[in-house]
Amino acid sequence: MSREPEVNQELAAGHGLKPDEYQRILDLLGRTPSFTELGIFSAMWNEHCSYKSSKKWLRTLPTTGPQVICGPGENAGVVDIGDGQAVVFKMESHNHPSYIEPYQGAATGVGGILRDVFTMGARPIAAMNSLSFGAPDHPKTRSLVAGVVAGIGGYGNCFGVPTVGGEVRFHAAYNGNCLVNAFAAGLADADKIFYSAASGVGMPVVYLGAKTGRDGVGGATMASAEFSDDAEEKRPTVQVGDPFTEKRLLEACLELMASGAVISIQDMGAAGLTCSAVEMGDKGGLGVELDLDAVPCREDAMTAYEMMLSESQERMLMVLRPEKEDVARAIFDKWDLDFAVVGQTIAEDRFLIRHGGETKGDLPLKALSGTAPEYDRPWVETPAAAPLGDVPDCDPAADLLALMGTPNLCSRAWVWRQYDHMVMADTVVRPGSDAAVVRVHGTAKALAFTSDVTPRYCKTNPVEGGKQAVAEAYRNLSATGARPLATTDNLNFGNPERPAVMGQFVGCIQGIGAACSALGMPVVSGNVSLYNETNAQAILPTPTIGAVGLLESLEQMIPMAPGAGDTLVLIGETKGHLGQSAWAWELHGRDEGDAPPVDLDAERRAGDLIRSLKARDLITAAHDLSDGGLAIAAAEMAIASGTGVTLEQAPGLGPAAWFFGEDQGRYLVGCADPDAVVAAAKEAGLAARTVGAMGGDQIILGDTALPLATLAEAHCTGFARLMGEA
Amino acid sequence: MKSAVIVFPGSNCDRDMGVALTQATGREAQMVWHKDAALPQGLDMIALPGGFSFGDYLRCGAIAARAPIMRAVVDFAKRGGLVLGVCNGFQILIETGLLPGALMRNQTLKFICSDVHLSVETTRSPFTSAYGNRRVITVPIAHHDGAYIADDATLDRLEAEDRIAFRYVSAEGQPTADANPNGAARNIAGILSENRRVLGMMPHPERLADPALGGTDGAALFASLAAALEAA
Numbered sequence: 036m037s038r039e040p041e042v043n044q045e046l047a048a049g050h051g052l053k054p055d056e057y058q059r060i061l062d063l064l065g066r067t068p069s070f071t072e073l074g075i076f077s078a079m080w081n082e083h084c085s086y087k088s089s090k091k092w093l094r095t096l097p098t099t100g101p102q103v104i105c106g107p108g109e110n111a112g113v114v115d116i117g118d119g120q121a122v123v124f125k126m127e128s129h130n131h132p133s134y135i136e137p138y139q140g141a142a143t144g145v146g147g148i149l150r151d152v153f154t155m156g157a158r159p160i161a162a163m164n165s166l167s168f169g170a171p172d173h174p175k176t177r178s179l180v181a182g183v184v185a186g187i188g189g190y191g192n193c194f195g196v197p198t199v200g201g202e203v204r205f206h207a208a209y210n211g212n213c214l215v216n217a218f219a220a221g222l223a224d225a226d227k228i229f230y231s232a233a234s235g236v237g238m239p240v241v242y243l244g245a246k247t248g249r250d251g252v253g254g255a256t257m258a259s260a261e262f263s264d265d266a267e268e269k270r271p272t273v274q275v276g277d278p279f280t281e282k283r284l285l286e287a288c289l290e291l292m293a294s295g296a297v298i299s300i301q302d303m304g305a306a307g308l309t310c311s312a313v314e315m316g317d318k319g320g321l322g323v324e325l326d327l328d329a330v331p332c333r334e335d336a337m338t339a340y341e342m343m344l345s346e347s348q349e350r351m352l353m354v355l356r357p358e359k360e361d362v363a364r365a366i367f368d369k370w371d372l373d374f375a376v377v378g379q380t381i382a383e384d385r386f387l388i389r390h391g392g393e394t395k396g397d398l399p400l401k402a403l404s405g406t407a408p409e410y411d412r413p414w415v416e417t418p419a420a421a422p423l424g425d426v427p428d429c430d431p432a433a434d435l436l437a438l439m440g441t442p443n444l445c446s447r448a449w450v451w452r453q454y455d456h457m458v459m460a461d462t463v464v465r466p467g468s469d470a471a472v473v474r475v476h477g478t479a480k481a482l483a484f485t486s487d488v489t490p491r492y493c494k495t496n497p498v499e500g501g502k503q504a505v506a507e508a509y510r511n512l513s514a515t516g517a518r519p520l521a522t523t524d525n526l527n528f529g530n531p532e533r534p535a536v537m538g539q540f541v542g543c544i545q546g547i548g549a550a551c552s553a554l555g556m557p558v559v560s561g562n563v564s565l566y567n568e569t570n571a572q573a574i575l576p577t578p579t580i581g582a583v584g585l586l587e588s589l590e591q592m593i594p595m596a597p598g599a600g601d602t603l604v605l606i607g608e609t610k611g612h613l614g615q616s617a618w619a620w621e622l623h624g625r626d627e628g629d630a631p632p633v634d635l636d637a638e639r640r641a642g643d644l645i646r647s648l649k650a651r652d653l654i655t656a657a658h659d660l661s662d663g664g665l666a667i668a669a670a671e672m673a674i675a676s677g678t679g680v681t682l683e684q685a686p687g688l689g690p691a692a693w694f695f696g697e698d699q700g701r702y703l704v705g706c707a708d709p710d711a712v713v714a715a716a717k718e719a720g721l722a723a724r725t726v727g728a729m730g731g732d733q734i735i736l737g738d739t740a741l742p743l744a745t746l747a748e749a750h751c752t753g754f755a756r757l758m759g760e761a
Numbered sequence: 762m763k764s765a766v767i768v769f770p771g772s773n774c775d776r777d778m779g780v781a782l783t784q785a786t787g788r789e790a791q792m793v794w795h796k797d798a799a800l801p802q803g804l805d806m807i808a809l810p811g812g813f814s815f816g817d818y819l820r821c822g823a824i825a826a827r828a829p830i831m832r833a834v835v836d837f838a839k840r841g842g843l844v845l846g847v848c849n850g851f852q853i854l855i856e857t858g859l860l861p862g863a864l865m866r867n868q869t870l871k872f873i874c875s876d877v878h879l880s881v882e883t884t885r886s887p888f889t890s891a892y893g894n895r896r897v898i899t900v901p902i903a904h905h906d907g908a909y910i911a912d913d914a915t916l917d918r919l920e921a922e923d924r925i926a927f928r929y930v931s932a933e934g935q936p937t938a939d940a941n942p943n944g945a946a947r948n949i950a951g952i953l954s955e956n957r958r959v960l961g962m963m964p965h966p967e968r969l970a971d972p973a974l975g976g977t978d979g980a981a982l983f984a985s986l987a988a989a990l991e992a993a
Contacts, residue, residue: 185872186870188872189872192813192872192903192905193771193773193813193816193817194773195812195813257920277816278813278816279770279771279813279815279816279817279818280816282770282771282773282813283770283771286770369794369796370770370771385815436836451872451874452871452873452875453872453873453874453875454872454874455872455874455903456874457874457901457903457965457968457974458773458774458777458811458903459773459776459777460776460777460780460781460967460968460971460974461974462773462974463973463974463975465975474973589973
């Protein structure tokens, strides 16, 4: 065995521990930690695992509601969907690994989030991904897009979960830090949810799944630091995924849970064996003793340090009922998975690690997570934006054609055609609509899924931007007819030690909290990714909101495509807000003005109105207005239905403000009786007006026009053009 | 009709196939584990489902073709039993030698999940009889390795013997290069065995056999099977 390095402040610094944090360890133990113990502290106390900069603010988020079965703190959130069933979901980032090694980084991000869901006893039924890349012409962008998309597909397709939605955006602020946020949702019986808290003394701690290798050692610590130009040298800290093993692990875990053998279970994600063992002990008020000689290893001569910090994928730790050991062993054998008793629960508050006849670690277990540092980082409020100056001229049809082919607004079919979005044969609404809809297998119910955020709003006005991310998710769910249930948040920001960045974080949390409360969509799970900076260039603040809604029956579902001859009614107030709009930014390179304000009360009434219009059979289609405003929404409906559309110019507003303004809280609906729709909106206290009709083969905007076929061609080929394939 | 779906580690369309068979036949399809040495008694039909059996390691379908149950499946086919292989199931049938040719990586080198138009090239089979006069149908594909190839003599023979079950075609029914999603030889999407009782196809009929999922063009394949077995 190689000699262990001497533990001192310098070595601690190399583990990402600040001098005061190292001192805290010395004070806690009353001695110098061993090398393995230092590794354990660095794993438990890094930003990724400890949330030390964000905790104070995360506590302010609404996390409860009558529908919430389990909020944040477990592997994933659990929400009641009636009939004794629950949806289990979470979103998590894999940003740093994906930038370093796009295929494996993204693949293992998908693997990690799927494990979070099935660890709770749920069978995954849907996945989504929110992806942010650098400028389309940046030399790394194409290879990152190609690698990340292939990695997500490679993992999800093989595992057999439909990838049904997500987002892709491009902005130079992500040049040195792409974002890969992976969402997964699963289905479980509400009374058969599995948690991580161990119970009972002397119970066997069982290791299940792939063997432990040296991959990913120190990954969580890497993910808690800024990048500089040497990012690629960190490639060995990225793990390698094996979706085939994960699929077997899923089936074995669900069989094992059904057998009654599982007391508690925790997946080995960031910081592997360390985090999972501490979590199970801590939540159960127990100590844990591990015998590392029993850990199945892929490589020779692994040290205790390496085993405790390995992030090898597709591994689970569980506490099993000893009398069921034979049942458990038969299931593991059936699926040809490695299985070993690697320790036991103990009554004392200790985390004992033995290896090769030596004690490599002996730490107070509760203190490992309980005394992790927590910071109230200084922050400054984001200054108010100057108003948008003179608005350039606008030719609505020409501008629409240009916008619909831009990297940020063109069709994402190039991406989702690489994802199996139909496996499990329950995908009712495929990617490319407001929200994807997946049937609850064997029932009349369905779940709607969306992920949303508009980072340029969040940068300009974090509070309104935070609200808007939730409001847009609410609208996307409502536009499909679903009743929004709850959210998961994946908060991606720069270096929290810089007060301006911390101010963005605080502002976004305030906005998200306000919106989640007002719209009745509590946050039930989430993840924080900080230090998304390269050479001190921070990303745009990107608090991705993943949201889930319920359709009691498919009859409540609203399509996005209206029929030819349908009248279009615009619901919600249009003031013509062009600040931070896609039109100003994409076509004129202007990121000026304030973000559009969000009226949460009006949002809620508008969502309720859409559902009630459907229940009263007054609408044939609905689509939410977001980036690019009215013209883009109408164009997307036209392309989806294969029918032209005519929109009139409203009096009192310029063409840019009317067609491309991004006022919030608006929907475009198709209907046969516009008077009835307008009257219903008035009753709900909402503005509504007839703005046009479907028909023909032209897109007519005021007194400008272009053929639908031309627009569809630009929209559909945009992504291939950006990838250099068309 | 008594049907079974063989489940390999990594199969992920096994449930979908079971649902489609159960719906079409009114009798629950049985799931059979790959490590079993024998098939259930009295089977009329076996399906090899889509997915990534054994992770697609070595070569798609290669390891599954050597699973213990496959000896019984091959015997069943040789005795004239009906066998349907979809996607990974088609790859496995080719690896067992029950069907000729090979399935190569898609020409685009990318995984493709999309609805495609297929022409029903023959209704003279227990899998396609119910398509009647319907020539062009819509069924999804979802694969990375689905480009069917064989030598010209084999392709000529398949055509001469009316053993091409489906081709990729345009909406108008033409087997154009644009309509060919993966670069398959002669736009071939599915083929029959010599006795016409084994069908391998890359598209997934089980995914569009339910109106809620956006189409029912896959349902006639299962209806054909049910009818064939009732008649027998």
